[in-house]
Amino acid sequence: MSETLVLLIKIVVVLAWFLVLALLLTWVERKQSAVMQDRIGANRARIFGLRMFGLFQPFADAIKMIFKEDFVPPFADKVLHTLAPFVSFFFVAVAVTTIPFGPTVRIGGTAIDLQVYDGSAGLLFLLAMLSLGVYGILLSGWSSRNRWGLIGGMRGAAQLISYEVGLGLSLVGLIMVYPSLRLSEIVAHQGALFLGFLPRWGVFLQPLGFLVFFITAIAETKRVPFDLPEGESEIIGFYAEYGGLKWGLFMLTDFMEIIVVAALATTLFFGGWQMPWLGPDGLNWPWGGHWKMASWVVVCLQIVSFQVKVAFFCWLQILIRWTYPRIRYDQLMDLGWKLLVPLGLLNILGTGLIMSLK
């Protein structure tokens, strides 16, 4: 029974973390774009005169969306039109369950993994859930019976399917280096040292793999420079016929995808919750020093380290989103099929060669 209770608590905590971070990211996105465009950004939302740099803006947005009319166009497929945003949201929310947030913690004799689901095919499960997210786009575009929505849905499906190939190939080299599909094991492998001082992080062992992974993963989030399914300045895209909270759900899903990509990049290529040179008994400096620490301090440091890395990658993606213009459709397909897929294959070949020489 207590196992079920622990699992329930973990699910609630992870979901709360996920949604709160996604809400915060909407604020970060507004402020980041404002800083980059020499504006002040959203700062008017306030509670009892308290402005907090516009931190209440996400709540104001949510209230606005709740009070909008929940409109389904008369020509739309009503069931699928309503289902689509929930499909989008659900699969991203499930995907985050495989991410390890920290090491195994012992509380009163029971060992608790800071991870909801640690399957032996965890990485494949995560990719499967992310690949199902495409149904939200397809359904919303198709069920709206709107030309622009349909074009957006088709573009989205084609883009996501194309970039999934590159995404999968970029991770094969990583699975060869850390021989496991279990995310907790991949993180555990990254705790060791490499050349005496570098942590064995994926980015040092698989630099090309990381490059291909990050570009394809950004394309999977469908944001600028890969926002052709939406294309807000030309076709409005797959959610042209959505308003109010359903539209808000699509927006929230976008930000949740950013978090999943950031968490995945952290877990696979940047050591997950591992902090460089931090062992279970304290810091072991590569030049020979040793700082002793209590085990709870180490666990806290590792959890914070994971959060810092995820925050950094979220910020980096927002930076990229506000830096580059949208690429053309033929450029998108060329980049995916003619550059990233061959690079992914080359990475597998190179990894195999180096591993067989060892």
Add this chain to the structure above:
Amino acid sequence: MTADVIFCVLAVVSVGAAAAMIVSKNQGHNALFLVLCFSALGGIFGLLGAPFAAAVQILVYAGAIMVLFIFVVMMVDPRAGIPPERRRRAKLLGVGMGVVLLFELGVAAWGWLGKTASPVPPAGGPAGTPIAVGRLLFSEYVYPFEITSVLILAALVGAVVLGKKEESEP
């Protein structure tokens, strides 16, 4: 106990979705019911202690193949249906395929009835893990695996050739 309940739910969903797929007239709904059926089947694989098969079932069938199906269905007017001149052919083809499927099912059931022990290994064992499946694929089943790969490659090349042909004839 919990596993039994989950199995019942998944079984009902998969069979129900398959039946709804056959009954429904809208091509888009057909494809979506098939996706639901595949997803429920993936869940059953996971429940039987085969996480690799479960993830691949969803990743490949629901996540890739059916997306391409729906991609094509999206371009068709859902209210049009099959044109009348092809309806006869579709019926004949359907009957033929049905007979073949019934024959295959009968053979499978015949073989299954003859056995006494359950061929399914106990859930939670190492049989369904990615490592075990990978070892089997590259040792005992390496020829079927490689021949399937060549077949898929041939289909890919064929698709490229067909696509090129259409492009050169404006």
